[in-house]
Amino acid sequence: SDIEGEYSGTAPVSESSANQAENPNIIGFVGIDYTPSTDTKSTRTSIEYYIVQKGDTLGNIAERYGISLNTLLWANQLTERSYIRPGDKLTILPVSGVSHIVKKGDTLAAIASKYSAEQEKILEFNHLSDAGSLQVGQALVIPEGKIVYVAPTLAYSSGFSSKSYSSSGELLWPVPSRRITQYFSWRHPAIDIGLPTGSRLVAAEGGRVIYSGWGTGYGYEILIDHGNGMKTRYGHCSRLYVRTGDTVERGELIALTGNTGWSTGPHLHLEVYVGNVRQNPLLYVK
Numbered sequence: 001s002d003i004e005g006e007y008s009g010t011a012p013v014s015e016s017s018a019n020q021a022e023n024p025n026i027i028g029f030v031g032i033d034y035t036p037s038t039d040t041k042s043t044r045t046s047i048e049y050y051i052v053q054k055g056d057t058l059g060n061i062a063e064r065y066g067i068s069l070n071t072l073l074w075a076n077q078l079t080e081r082s083y084i085r086p087g088d089k090l091t092i093l094p095v096s097g098v099s100h101i102v103k104k105g106d107t108l109a110a111i112a113s114k115y116s117a118e119q120e121k122i123l124e125f126n127h128l129s130d131a132g133s134l135q136v137g138q139a140l141v142i143p144e145g146k147i148v149y150v151a152p153t154l155a156y157s158s159g160f161s162s163k164s165y166s167s168s169g170e171l172l173w174p175v176p177s178r179r180i181t182q183y184f185s186w187r188h189p190a191i192d193i194g195l196p197t198g199s200r201l202v203a204a205e206g207g208r209v210i211y212s213g214w215g216t217g218y219g220y221e222i223l224i225d226h227g228n229g230m231k232t233r234y235g236h237c238s239r240l241y242v243r244t245g246d247t248v249e250r251g252e253l254i255a256l257t258g259n260t261g262w263s264t265g266p267h268l269h270l271e272v273y274v275g276n277v278r279q280n281p282l283l284y285v286k
Contacts, residue, residue, distance in 0.1 A: 044094040045125075047141065052088040061090065068096040074147050075099055077213050077243065095125070098145035102138040107131065115145030147245075171204040171285040172251055174234065175268050189278035190233075190271040197238050197266040201255040204232050204285060209246045209254075218269065219261025222254055229276070235269035236260050 050061065062072040072078070075091040075098070084090070093099060098115050108131035112119045119131070121143045128134070177195035184191055207226035215221040218235035222242060225231050238258025242248055259266045272281040 046094055047099070047139070048092045048094075050090045050092050052084045052086050052090060054086045056084065056086075058084060061092075065092050067093060070146070071096045071098070077240070093141055095141065095143050097141060097143045098147055100140045100142055100145075102134050102136055102140060104136050106134060106136075108134060111140070111142065115142045115147065117142045117145040171232070171272070171281075172202065173285050174202050174204045174232075174270065175199055175257060181265075181267055184280040184282065190235075190269050191281050193268045193270060195257055195266065195268065197256070197258045199257040199268075200253055201234055201237065201257050201268060202251050203248045203254050204250070205230075206248060206250045206252075207231075209242050209244055209248060212240050212242050212244050212246070215261070217262045219263060220255070220258065221261075224248065224254075229274055231273040231276075232281075233269075233271040233273070235271070236263045236267060 044065075050065075052061075058072055058078070059069055062069045065072075071093055072090065075093050078084075091099070097117070100111055100115070102111075108119050108122060108128075111117075112122060122128070122140065123130070125143050126140050134140075175193055175195055176199055177193055179194045180191055181194040182188055182190075182192035203224060205224075205226045207224045209222060210225045210231075211221070211223040213220070215235070218233070220237040220240055221233060221235045222237065222240060223231060223233045234255060236258055237255040238260060239256040240254070241256075242254045248254055257266065257268050263269075270281050270285075272279050272284050274284075
């Protein structure tokens with residue numbers, strides 16, 4: 001269907017500590033580019049990066065590092081249907097589990113519950129003295145943690161907002177530029193906004209991220225459910241800062257714009273769905 005799309009690919013990861021400090025919601029962690037030696041298992045204590053080589057598969061990379069396949073998939077926002085190419089950069093956790101960026105309001109108990117993990121193991125592995133040591137923007141490794149994804153569905157309704165949407169300009173304009181390079185039509189049920197790769201992209205309204213990753217045609221994309229039958233999609237991004245299942249606030253930085261997927265130049269492809277039907281975004285954004 002139009003909403004669900006088909007997803008595969010390798011999500012970008014952060015490459016510098018400066019980026020992480022600037023944006024506490026960034027996905028990816030400070031590490032080193034790494035080409036494995038003959039011993040890559042169990043002795044590692046920090047997150048590393050691996051550059052995919054010819055002949056690599058996700059399964060053999062996970063086995064080489066002594067982590068589960070799911071750990072590798074979760075750390076790089078991949079699925080079992082994803083493909084990798086030589087030169088791709090993968091985040092490698094030191095143990096089987098998941099990674100987590102501490103956000104405002106997070107508690108150790110809530111993080112452990114979210115990933116079905118043990119608080120003591122989180123404290124020990126991340127060298128935390130106690131549950132009060134968490135800091136916003138801190139990158140944690142959650143040993144033996146698990147992520148349960150809920151598949152996107154057309155019937156999804158989260159009720160994030162009690163208000164009903166109308167053509168009164170209630171959604172936030174999501175990017176700095178207002179240069180529209182292609183308008184809404186029956187052949188192009190979206191608007192394209194031209195702007196340089198790497199421009200800030202924010203959520204037009206609060207809601208739940210029901211997909212963040214690679215979409216056929218859209219490149220790196222984000223689909224947000226705002227409740228009451230309204231969704232927004234942001235296509236052709238260069239970097240994603242939120243994950244499937246995250247809750248975002250209106251105006252929160254969710255990605256950087258780009259030129260990925262079926263795109264002829266850097267721009268944001270913006271779609272607005274009302275009742276699962278794509279509508280002219282200009283009727284809803286301001």
